[in-house]
Amino acid sequence: MIHISELSQHFGKGSIVVIVITLILFIVALFVKGFTHKLLLEIAIFLVSVKLILITYSNSVSSKNLEKKIEELDAKLDILIAKE
DSSP states (O other): OOHHHHHHHHHHHHHHHHHHHHHHHHHHHHHHHHHHOOOOOOOHHHHHHHHHHHHHHHHHHHHHHHHHHHHHHHHHHHHHHHHO
C-alpha cells in the first residue's frame, strides 16, 4: 500500500493538489450529471488522468532506482581508481 509520505517523494505539492482537485471534480460531476450517457465521457477523462498519474509515479520510481545504481557504480569506480 502506498503511504502519503511515499507520495510526497514522487509528486510535488502542486501535483498532489491537482490530483485531489481532479478527484473532487469527478465526484461532483457524478452528482451533477447523474448516471447519464455523459457519465462515460467523465469516466474516460478521469481514467486518462489516473493513467498519467501512474506513469508519473512509475517514472519517478525508475529514476530514483537508476540514480541509486549510478551512485553505486561511481563508488566502485572510485575504489578501482584508488587501487591503481
